[in-house]
Amino acid sequence: MNILISSNSKEPLFQQIKEQIKQQIFSGELKEGDALPSMRLLAKDLKVSVITTKRAYEDLEKEGYLISTVGKGTFVAGQQPHVLKEWQIRELENELEKVVHDGKHIGLSKAELIELLEIYYEGDG
Structure with missing residues (x-):
């Protein structure tokens, strides 16, 4: 998963992460069942706080794009x-x-x- 964030953007960091994940789902780059990196790993890779990645993942889960399972991880939800x-x-x-x-x-x-x-x-x- 390739995410690029800009600290110069007016868009909040969590929103940048969220929108890029959605675009990767829309484009088919991320498919149903694909595992996403843990919130901690993504935060470390992007050099942001875990709170930022947590907010992006939680929003995407509320919107039906992701499914999180305790102990297993976060996955792309099935989309008809x-x-x-x-x-x-x-x-x-x-x-x-x-x-x-x-x-x-x-x-x-x-x-x-x-x-x-x-x-x-x-x-x-």
Whole structure:
């Protein structure tokens, strides 16, 4: 599992860890049943406190991405394809909400935002 954190980011460290684990699940890099490093080992590797990794793991478990078993460890939860897609859509909606907010903040119209979306969507093809 490869996680890179930035102490210069405005995003809290636990959130950076959490989002990168989710992205690895979404991409298929982490699959159902895969074991994650212990909270202590991950904290040591990332040079953060165990409290930081504990918060990330607990949040991911509450959201259904991970399963923790006392004495055995933490594992990627089983995701049915339609459930995984629903989570991915929810994450995308959160990103879109931020983009719309930021666009309004700088004075972009709805038409300008849609035009930008179309440019990026077509350019990705």
